[in-house]
Amino acid sequence: MTVCLVIPPSGFQLDERVFPMLGVLKVAAVLERAGVPVRVLDLSAPVEVETALAAELARPSDARLLLGGPHVTLTHTALKAEDGRASRALADLREMFDVLVCGDGEHAVFQALEPDAPWLINADNPASTLFLTKSALAASPWPARHLIDLSSYHYQINGVPATSLIGQLGCPFSCGFCGGRNSASFRRVRTRPPSDIVAEMVFLSEHYGYQGFMFLDDELNVSPAFGELLTKIIDAQATHGASWHLRGLVKAELLTQKMADQMRAAGFQQVLSGFESGDDRMLTNMAKRTTVAQNTMACRIAKAAGLEVKALMSIGHPGESAASVEATRCWLLDVQPDAFDVSIITVYPGTPYHDEAVQTGDERWTYTAPKTGDRLHARPVRQFIDEPFYKGVPGAYRSFVETDALTADDLVAARDALETDIRGALDIPWPSSAAELQFEHSMGAR
Ligand code: B12
Numbered sequence: 001m002t003v004c005l006v007i008p009p010s011g012f013q014l015d016e017r018v019f020p021m022l023g024v025l026k027v028a029a030v031l032e033r034a035g036v037p038v039r040v041l042d043l044s045a046p047v048e049v050e051t052a053l054a055a056e057l058a059r060p061s062d063a064r065l066l067l068g069g070p071h072v073t074l075t076h077t078a079l080k081a082e083d084g085r086a087s088r089a090l091a092d093l094r095e096m097f098d099v100l101v102c103g104d105g106e107h108a109v110f111q112a113l114e115p116d117a118p119w120l121i122n123a124d125n126p127a128s129t130l131f132l133t134k135s136a137l138a139a140s141p142w143p144a145r146h147l148i149d150l151s152s153y154h155y156q157i158n159g160v161p162a163t164s165l166i167g168q169l170g171c172p173f174s175c176g177f178c179g180g181r182n183s184a185s186f187r188r189v190r191t192r193p194p195s196d197i198v199a200e201m202v203f204l205s206e207h208y209g210y211q212g213f214m215f216l217d218d219e220l221n222v223s224p225a226f227g228e229l230l231t232k233i234i235d236a237q238a239t240h241g242a243s244w245h246l247r248g249l250v251k252a253e254l255l256t257q258k259m260a261d262q263m264r265a266a267g268f269q270q271v272l273s274g275f276e277s278g279d280d281r282m283l284t285n286m287a288k289r290t291t292v293a294q295n296t297m298a299c300r301i302a303k304a305a306g307l308e309v310k311a312l313m314s315i316g317h318p319g320e321s322a323a324s325v326e327a328t329r330c331w332l333l334d335v336q337p338d339a340f341d342v343s344i345i346t347v348y349p350g351t352p353y354h355d356e357a358v359q360t361g362d363e364r365w366t367y368t369a370p371k372t373g374d375r376l377h378a379r380p381v382r383q384f385i386d387e388p389f390y391k392g393v394p395g396a397y398r399s400f401v402e403t404d405a406l407t408a409d410d411l412v413a414a415r416d417a418l419e420t421d422i423r424g425a426l427d428i429p430w431p432s433s434a435a436e437l438q439f440e441h442s443m444g445a446r
């Protein structure tokens with residue numbers, strides 16, 4: 001039996017070769033380690049899609065089709081607060097695939113390959129042996145990057161060739177727009193041993209020549225082991241005579257001056273943070289557990305350490321209004337980030353905004369913020385039809401949400417105006433390359 005893992009193309013990204021898909025490559029790595037013949041079909045570059053499809057997707061009729069990854073995990077998680085939408089969404093997936101795998105794929109994939117595999121394998125459950133414990137995560141192989149053409153991926157951090165890696169899984173917070181707050185895989189912090197993370201960085205640097213690393217962890221500083229990781233990164237560079245450029249996300253109110261200074265010493269050039277809004281009521285409504293003042297302080301701390309700040313902002317929260325968007329504009333002008341982006345929230349299954357909403361109309365669900373009673377109305381995203389992207393082709397932005405004060409079109413207009421205004425005022429250029437245009441997003445390449 002040969003397993004072919006497919007990295008799917010994304011409908012809206014013209015150039016996807018920025019960050020390789022680490023989850024698929026992790027699954028490839030465990031299969032390879034177990035001696036299962038495995039190939040990765042990387043359809044993430046449109047230029048190759050047609051040829052690849054023609055050549056490779058003529059799959060044998062008895063081949064089993066598996067689906068794993070965050071979307072199936074989150075759709076399954078949404079069943080916990082079921083009102084009919086989640087089972088319909090899961091049924092749609094079931095219609096297209098033979099086996100759905102929720103949660104960590106490292107052990108679950110072997111069950112999915114058994115001849116009598118059930119249609120759903122749930123590894124997103126800490127009571128299951130399929131859920132990776134911290135030690136199982138530590139023992140799991142690094143992503144099998146050698147199975148793709150890594151040289152065709154192009155990403156730089158301040159001029160040095162860079163690639164991505166994951167140091168830890170999970171975030172304990174419960175922001176209303178964020179997927180997985182009811183899912184152990186997404187919520188429970190599982191940290192790889194700092195020495196293993198650093199060994200992967202050394203390998204990537206020695207084997208592929210990377211000098212830059214983007215940490216795709218949700219929030220680096222929710223882990224108590226972050227300080228130890230930074231120390232080990234500093235030591236590794238001294239040992240190997242290297243000078244790495246790093247980027248990663250931090251939770252604003254947890255950023256201390258000592259931490260920021262240590263991050264800078266470790267080679268961090270920029271921190272990204274989901275400040276989201278310049279309006280305290282919006283921060284309350286989204287359960288961000290931070291305030292505007294704390295966000296401002298985080299920017300000052302980062303800048304004092306010599307770190308650039310990328311502010312990840314979003315609009316379209318419960319109760320969003322022209323006044324709250326204006327507060328966000330004023331806040332950005334006040335803190336003057338080095339880079340920023342503004343997205344409109346999309347309500348996905350597995351987020352509190354989705355799971356805690358009630359139907360209030362034909363194709364309309366309403367989430368009410370518990371503390372203020374402010375409302376957010378969303379229409380369901382049809383995963384295989386809609387393209388709920390944050391920023392793909394410029395000018396093609398759409399909103400799937402509205403508030404009592406702002407319609408979907410108002411939100412799009414407010415977002416576009418906010419971005420144009422702030423870029424102009426702070427002299428922050430628009431992304432120029434195709435890769436930047438397509439990957440500028442809350443985890444953005446820029
Ligand atoms: C990095 C990242 C990105 C990067 C991806 C870059 C890249 N190519 O890797 C970028 C910036 C491009 C991105 C974009 C988007 N993202 Co994003 N992203 C993430 C993030 C932070 C980490 C993903 C990751 O690498 N995880 C680590 C790997 C090891 O885990 P994994 O991928 O889940 O894989 C494991 C399992 O899922 C499983 N598995 C995965 N694939 C397979 C396949 C098989 C066959 C099997 C058996 C198992 C299996 O096994 C793996 C190992 O355990 C996640 C949040 C998170 N914590 O996961 C959000 C997340 C995946 N993103 C999300 C969203 C919403 C988006 C956007 C739609 C945002 C937008 N509106 O534009 C876009 C969509 C892009 C697209 N391709 O269509 C949501 C997904 C919601 C959903 N229902 O799918 C998440 C979960 C964030 C959240 N908490 O809400 N994202």
Ligand code: SF4
Pocket residue numbers: 171172173174175178179218219251274
């Ligand atoms: S947005 Fe960030 S802080 Fe909030 S729950 Fe998601 S990962 Fe955690």
